[in-house]
Amino acid sequence: PAPAPDATAPxxxxxxxxxxxxxPGVVRLDAGARVADALAAAGGGTPDADLGAxxxxxxxxxxxxxxxxxVGEQLAAAPDGSAPDDGLVDLNRADATALQELPGVG
Known part of the structure; x- marks a missing residue:
């Protein structure tokens, strides 16, 4: 296994x-990195990965x-109504606390 990344680097x-x-494991990425960058740093998706999710x-x-x-695996929704990997908040199901976390709100 690769050594753990330096979490203190600016x-x-x-x-x-x-x-x-x-x-699978901990990866260190540049600020502003995307999910695609994290996926690539972790060796890419396996043949059965559902990247469309x-x-x-x-x-x-x-x-x-x-x-x-x-493929076929259901990702559990977070308690605030957001999907765990897309960063979106379901405005119809989110409570006041979740809405306060949105940029420009609260």
């Missing part, structure tokens, strides 16, 4: 990539876990 993010990827263009955040599902 200007980057550390993401834990799990699921249907070639090399992810928003590959979404910017990743430091400290997040990115789960790559296999």
């Amino acid at each position: 200007g980057g993010v550390v993401v834990h990539v799990v699921g249907a990827v070639g090399t 992810l928003n590959l263009a979404r910017t990743v955040t430091d400290g997040e876990q990115l789960r790559v599902p296999v």
